[in-house]
Amino acid sequence: MDAMQAPTTRRTGSVDRLIALATEDMAAVDTLVRARLESPVALIPALAEHLISAGGKRLRPLLTVAAARLCGDGRDSALKLAAAVEFIHTATLLHDDVVDASALRRGKVAAHLIWGGASSVLVGDFLFARAFELMVETDSMRALNILATASRVIAEGEVLQLTRSHDLALDQDTYLQIISAKTAELFAAAAEAGAVAAQAAPDRVSALRAYGLKLGLAFQLVDDALDYSGQANALGKNTGDDFREGKATLPLLLAVARTGARDADFWARVIDRRDQQEGDFRRARELMIGVGALEATLDLAQDYADSAKAALSIFPADAWRSALEELADFAVSRSA
Numbered sequence: 001m002d003a004m005q006a007p008t009t010r011r012t013g014s015v016d017r018l019i020a021l022a023t024e025d026m027a028a029v030d031t032l033v034r035a036r037l038e039s040p041v042a043l044i045p046a047l048a049e050h051l052i053s054a055g056g057k058r059l060r061p062l063l064t065v066a067a068a069r070l071c072g073d074g075r076d077s078a079l080k081l082a083a084a085v086e087f088i089h090t091a092t093l094l095h096d097d098v099v100d101a102s103a104l105r106r107g108k109v110a111a112h113l114i115w116g117g118a119s120s121v122l123v124g125d126f127l128f129a130r131a132f133e134l135m136v137e138t139d140s141m142r143a144l145n146i147l148a149t150a151s152r153v154i155a156e157g158e159v160l161q162l163t164r165s166h167d168l169a170l171d172q173d174t175y176l177q178i179i180s181a182k183t184a185e186l187f188a189a190a191a192e193a194g195a196v197a198a199q200a201a202p203d204r205v206s207a208l209r210a211y212g213l214k215l216g217l218a219f220q221l222v223d224d225a226l227d228y229s230g231q232a233n234a235l236g237k238n239t240g241d242d243f244r245e246g247k248a249t250l251p252l253l254l255a256v257a258r259t260g261a262r263d264a265d266f267w268a269r270v271i272d273r274r275d276q277q278e279g280d281f282r283r284a285r286e287l288m289i290g291v292g293a294l295e296a297t298l299d300l301a302q303d304y305a306d307s308a309k310a311a312l313s314i315f316p317a318d319a320w321r322s323a324l325e326e327l328a329d330f331a332v333s334r335s336a
Helices: 016-021 023-036 043-052 059-070 075-100 111-115 117-137 141-164 172-197 202-229 250-272 280-290 293-314 319-333
Strands: none
Touching: 016 023, 016 059, 016 319, 023 043, 023 059, 023 075, 023 117, 043 075, 043 111, 043 117, 059 075, 059 172, 059 202, 059 319, 075 111, 075 117, 075 141, 075 172, 111 117, 117 141, 141 172, 172 202, 172 250, 202 250, 202 280, 202 293, 202 319, 250 280, 250 293, 280 293, 293 319
C-alpha cells in the first residue's frame, strides 16, 4: 500500500513470548557479550558497559537465536553470531550518537557526553573488531559474509543519510533506501545468520532474511513517527530529536509535500536553516497530524509488518513462528 492511502487497522503485539522462549539462549549471549567486553584498557569496558547495561530488548541478537531455533538448532554458532550482532549494533549506536550529537541513548546520557566523541568512536571500533573475532570463531564463511556485508551496507546508509539528512526534496524511495541500509539491514542479517547457523535450506534462509528486512523497516518507520508523537521512554532518546537535528524523515517529508507552498517558508527555516524557536516543534507536529503524515507513516509500517509475517508462511506453525509473528505486530503497536 502506498503511504498516501487510507489508514489500516494496526494490530497489537508483544515481544514477551519471544523473550520467554529465548531466555536461556539470551542469557548465554549476555554472558558471552560481557566476557568479550574485557580489555586491559579500562576505558573500553567502562564505556561499552554504559550502553550495553542500559538494556533494551536486544531484538537483533534475539532474531539470530530465534531464527536458528525456528530452523532446527545451530545453537553454538548462533550464540556467537548473536553476540557479534549485538556488538555491531552497539558500535553503530556509539558512532551515530557522535555524528548526531545525541543527548540520550536507551534513556541514559549518551556515552560521548561522558567520555568524549573520540573515545566513543574508538570503543565502537573495538566492538566491531570483537564482532569479527566472534564471526571467525564460527568457522562459517557464509555467516562472516552476511555480517561483514551488513556492516558495509550500514556504513553506506549512514553516509547517504548524512549527505541527504536535511534535504526537503528527498523522495520517499530514497528515504526507504536509507533506512533499509542503516536500520533494516542488520535486522535482515541477524535473522539470516541465525538460519545459516542452523544450516537451513536456501529458501528458509531467504525467508528469514526477508522477514528481518521488513521488520526492520517497520521498526524504523514507527520510530520516525514516535519522534513526533511518542514519549522519550518509548524511544530511548528525547522526543523531537529528529526535528531539532533537521532530519528529513518520512513524516516530515510527507508533511512538507502535503502542506505545500502554504508552509514552505516555515519548513525552510526550521529544517534547511535549523533556525528553530520555541513552539516550532509543536507547530510541526500539528501540521503533520493535520495532513495525516504521521498516520500515513504508520500505515506504511503496518504494511511492512504484514509482509514480514507473510515471509514466515514457509515455516510450519509452532511457538517460534508465532512469537516472531507477534514481534512484527509489536513493531507497529508501539505507536498506540
